[in-house]
Amino acid sequence: MKGKLKEKKRDLKCRICNSEKGLIRKYGLMLCRRCFKEQAERLGFKKYGYH
Ligand SMILES: [Zn+2]
Numbered sequence: 001m002k003g004k005l006k007e008k009k010r011d012l013k014c015r016i017c018n019s020e021k022g023l024i025r026k027y028g029l030m031l032c033r034r035c036f037k038e039q040a041e042r043l044g045f046k047k048y049g050y051h
Helices: 033-043
Strands: none
Touching: none
């Protein structure tokens, strides 16, 4: 079976929900905006567009 050559493509998906939308790759986060926000809140950042 040789049909798997395309696996070299990088995984540009959110690690949590697999969404490709609004992906944040900065700092190696690999999270979409939504999951990033959740994580950020959990980590105690409150600066991501939230007041
Ligand atoms: Zn996500």
